[in-house]
Amino acid sequence: MTVKNALLALLEQGPMYGYQLRTEFERRTGATWPLNVGQVYTTLTRLERDGLVAEDGADTEGHVVYRVTDAGRDEVAAWFTTPVARTQPPRDELAIKLALAVTVPGVDVGSVIQQQRSATMAALQDYTRLKRRGPDPASTQEPHDLAWSLVLDSLVFAAEAEVRWLDHCETRLRRAQLERPAPSPAASPATASEETVR
Amino acid sequence: MSGPASSPVLELRDVTRVHGEGEAAVQALRGVSFAAYAGELVAVMGPSGSGKSTLLTLAGGLDTPTSGVVSVEGVDLAGAGAVGRARMRRTSLGYVFQDFNLIPALTAAENVALPLELDGRSGREARALAREALAEVGITELADRFPDHMSGGQQQRVAIARAVVGERRLVLADEPTGALDTETGEDVLRLLRARCDAGAAGVMVTHEARHAAWADRVVFLRDGVVVDETGADHVESLADATAQR
Ligand SMILES: Nc1ncnc2c1ncn2[C@@H]1O[C@H](COP(=O)(O)OP(=O)(O)O)[C@@H](O)[C@H]1O
Numbered sequence: 221m222t223v224k225n226a227l228l229a230l231l232e233q234g235p236m237y238g239y240q241l242r243t244e245f246e247r248r249t250g251a252t253w254p255l256n257v258g259q260v261y262t263t264l265t266r267l268e269r270d271g272l273v274a275e276d277g278a279d280t281e282g283h284v285v286y287r288v289t290d291a292g293r294d295e296v297a298a299w300f301t302t303p304v305a306r307t308q309p310p311r312d313e314l315a316i317k318l319a320l321a322v323t324v325p326g327v328d329v330g331s332v333i334q335q336q337r338s339a340t341m342a343a344l345q346d347y348t349r350l351k352r353r354g355p356d357p358a359s360t361q362e363p364h365d366l367a368w369s370l371v372l373d374s375l376v377f378a379a380e381a382e383v384r385w386l387d388h389c390e391t392r393l394r395r396a397q398l399e400r401p402a403p404s405p406a407a408s409p410a411t412a413s414e415e416t417v418r
Numbered sequence: 419m420s421g422p423a424s425s426p427v428l429e430l431r432d433v434t435r436v437h438g439e440g441e442a443a444v445q446a447l448r449g450v451s452f453a454a455y456a457g458e459l460v461a462v463m464g465p466s467g468s469g470k471s472t473l474l475t476l477a478g479g480l481d482t483p484t485s486g487v488v489s490v491e492g493v494d495l496a497g498a499g500a501v502g503r504a505r506m507r508r509t510s511l512g513y514v515f516q517d518f519n520l521i522p523a524l525t526a527a528e529n530v531a532l533p534l535e536l537d538g539r540s541g542r543e544a545r546a547l548a549r550e551a552l553a554e555v556g557i558t559e560l561a562d563r564f565p566d567h568m569s570g571g572q573q574q575r576v577a578i579a580r581a582v583v584g585e586r587r588l589v590l591a592d593e594p595t596g597a598l599d600t601e602t603g604e605d606v607l608r609l610l611r612a613r614c615d616a617g618a619a620g621v622m623v624t625h626e627a628r629h630a631a632w633a634d635r636v637v638f639l640r641d642g643v644v645v646d647e648t649g650a651d652h653v654e655s656l657a658d659a660t661a662q663r
């Protein structure tokens with residue numbers, strides 16, 4: 221879905237062949253969501269089948285060049301004027317993992333949280349390093365530098381939110397443990413976890 | 419530069435700090451070992467009450483451990499005595515607080531020059547170094563202003579200048595961005611970062627992940643214990659991709 225719309229939007233700027241499309245996509249988004257050339261060509265084939273792009277001959281080196289059709293332009297316009305659907309959030313492995321960690325007996329939830337916090341912080345450090353190294357977004361004239369810097373910001377905000385959520389989970393967990401003191405070690409692990417969390 | 423090959427600028431070895439006695443005793447730190455090397459900025463994160471400020475005040479010689487050793491540039495702070503510690507606070511290490519802690523009756527330049535003058539440097543020398551430090555943090559033009567007439571961000575810059583003046587090798591900062599908005603906070607981090615890139619060791623307490631991410635390492639405290647630390651070579655492919663750009 222996303223790849224399709226992104227390729228169509230790129231073709232609005234002018235006809236391109238597959239490898240060029242991949243390069244242009246990555247100039248704007250870094251290597252955050254790597255696209256392989258095979259994926260680009262499969263998508264182009266589907267777009268062509270649906271009448272959204274058409275072959276536009278070949279360049280001097282024999283690359284098949286594609287252009288966007290009128291129907292394709294309408295599709296891009298519709299994409300930009302419609303919000304991305306948030307009613308069905310994509311599956312979040314971390315949320316699912318924690319939901320199971322607090323219910324499955326014998327899981328050290330505290331260390332699940334801490335390991336994740338460390339990993340997410342490490343990613344946030346990397347994003348921050350990339351931001352510091354990159355061009356100053358306030359002064360850059362290059363639209364794709366701005367695009368990439370906004371993508372980085374999005375990663376920063378998401379990692380930051382994840383760390384905050386993990387802190388929140390830890391606090392709630394500690395409170396739950398304080399309010400309902402753990403039963404004696406004699407109790408079975410299953411009983412213990414049912415009583416201490418939820 | 420940094421790393422175990424060189425000796426640390428700051429080292430805590432098996433440090434414990436108990437506040438109060440008997441029933442009321444609080445173990446603020448329990449057997450913490452920690453080091454910061456020249457050229458690196460280390461962030462300390464942890465929930466309120468986990469011992470972050472205690473760690474920093476011990477590192478800064480503002481407090482002494484119940485057991486264990488704190489040393490700065492190889493000097494055991496306990497062995498240095500109160501006079502020696504006070505001297506190190508004026509010459510070897512700088513401290514930045516959340517609420518800036520500037521002296522209201524002194525101008526920016528005088529605030530920055532004060533530790534040097536207390537250390538016996540001539541007024542002229544101290545003022546020259548203070549102006550250099552103010553230039554480093556980008557506020558030369560505020561030298562003669564009083565704290566009351568500066569924004570929070572400007573006051574924090576003065577506080578950083580005071581913490582780094584005279585080539586101090588260790589900069590300690592307790593929630594230095596806590597009282598600032600996000601943008602101003604980033605400016606402060608940029609300055610701390612630059613000081614560490616220029617060779618100082620920095621330790622910064624913060625509860626904001628976004629700010630801790632400026633550090634080379636993030637150390638996590640829980641209940642007075644270091645429970646974890648980031649390794650920080652994640653997402654290499656992303657970094658490589660940008661390096662090629
Ligand atoms: N001077 C003191 N007297 C008694 N208890 C203290 C004192 N300073 C700190 N503590 C206690 O030591 C623990 C750690 O405090 P602190 O280092 O300030 O934590 P943080 O900075 O992480 O919030 C807390 O339980 C706090 O109440």
Ligand SMILES: [Mg+2]
Pocket residue numbers: 470471472
């Ligand atoms: Mg504190």
